[in-house]
Amino acid sequence: SxxxxxxxxxxxxxxxxxxxxxxxxxxxxNNLQWYRQNSGRGLVHLILIRSNEREKHSGRLRVTLDTxxxxxxxxxxxSRAADTASYFCATDPMExxxxxxxxxxxxxxxxx
Amino acid sequence: xxxxxxTPKHLITATGQRVTxxxxxxxxxxxxxxxxxxxxxxxxxxxxxxxxxxxxxxxILERFSAQQFPDLHSELNLSSLELGDSALYFCASSGTxxxxxxxxxxxxxxxx
Numbered sequence: 382s383x384x385x386x387x388x389x390x391x392x393x394x395x396x397x398x399x400x401x402x403x404x405x406x407x408x409x410x411n412n413l414q415w416y417r418q419n420s421g422r423g424l425v426h427l428i429l430i431r432s433n434e435r436e437k438h439s440g441r442l443r444v445t446l447d448t449x450x451x452x453x454x455x456x457x458x459x460s461r462a463a464d465t466a467s468y469f470c471a472t473d474p475m476e477x478x479x480x481x482x483x484x485x486x487x488x489x490x491x492x493x
Numbered sequence: 494x495x496x497x498x499x500t501p502k503h504l505i506t507a508t509g510q511r512v513t514x515x516x517x518x519x520x521x522x523x524x525x526x527x528x529x530x531x532x533x534x535x536x537x538x539x540x541x542x543x544x545x546x547x548x549x550x551x552x553i554l555e556r557f558s559a560q561q562f563p564d565l566h567s568e569l570n571l572s573s574l575e576l577g578d579s580a581l582y583f584c585a586s587s588g589t590x591x592x593x594x595x596x597x598x599x600x601x602x603x604x605x
Contacts, residue, residue, distance in 0.1 A: 414593050421601070423495060423583060424536075426593035469536065480526070480549045481594060483536035 387470055391488040400457040402487040404470030405450075411473040413446055414481065415455050418467045427455075427468075462493040496520065499584050499597035507605055511572040514600045516584030518565055524548070524587045525567040526594065527559055531580040542567055574604045 388403045404413070412431045416424040430437045430446045430453070437444045443456040457464055467488050471481040496519035506512055518525050527539040529552075538551035542561035553559075556574075561567040571578060581601050585594040 416593075416596075421581070421599075423497075423596040423598040424585075424594075425495075426595065429593050480538060480541055480551070482538065483528075485535045 387468070387484045387487040389487060390485070391490070393490045393492065394460055396460060396462055396491055396493045398460055398491075400460050400464070400489055400491070402455045402468050402470075402489070404453045404455070404484055406453075406470075406472045406484075407451065408472075409475045410448075411475055413444075413453050414471045414473070415442075415444060415453075416469045416471060416483075418469065418486070420466075424469065457489075460489075460491045462491050465489060465491045495595050495597065497584060497586050497595050497597035499582075499600050501600060502598065503601050503603075505603045505605060506574060508574055508576060510574050510604075511570065512574065512602065514569040514571070514582050514584075514602075516567045516569070516586075516597060518567070518584075518586030519588075519595045522586035522588045522595070523565065525561055525565070526585045526587070527553075527567070527569050528583045528585065529580045530583060530599075534580075536583075539569070571602070576604050578602065579604045 414429045415427045418424045428439045430444050441458045446453045467486045469483050469486045471483045498517040500515045523544045525542045529537045539553040540559050541549040545561050556572050559569045581599045583599045585596045587594045
């Protein structure tokens with residue numbers, strides 16, 4: 382079964398707008414990671430946030446983590462058409478060791 | 494090029510057959526992970542190897558097996574194939590430090 386669940390399942394926005402995706406998970410984690418997947422291709426690691434961190438930035442990406450609510454959000458600012466992809470959150474649950482469990486993903490479409 | 498090489502990229506085979514998928518991890522990474530991605534099940538963790546030894550097992554069927562060789566490349570063997578085994582199979586590797594996985598571009602398996 383999947384640990385993380387993303388919300389929304391799909392998101393369609395205009396170029397230049399911000400995109401926010403949410404992820405909820407069930408068990409205690411070591412860290413939470415976000416990945417991007419372009420259609421039918423391999424996943425690309427975007428950012429990792431550890432359980433003792435609350436916010437992290439990388440370029441146009443901002444990730445927050447609330448361990449009390451077991452949730453995370455990924456914000457992509459000033460979106461571009463090239464950001465069109467599926468985005469997955471992945472948790473590294475404490476009970477499983479170094480083994481990522483992926484959510485179902487959010488499909489983001491950025492219209493130009 | 495992510496540094497993780499998977500071959501073949503595409504594979505079409507008949508039910509009941511056996512296939513071998515190959516993965517070369519990124520240089521220096523000792524851990525190799527296999528994932529299956531299908532439309533109905535999402536990304537499912539199959540198995541992890543670390544420096545030649547099996548480290549963790551996920552939702553891997555008994556018809557599937559894997560191994561990691563001394564040169565750290567890994568093979569995933571799928572036997573007695575069924576139509577439902579049609580999916581994208583990804584290999585990922587990681588090093589120490591918990592900085593995320595590097596994924597290969599996947600093998601698309603179609604069972605007919």
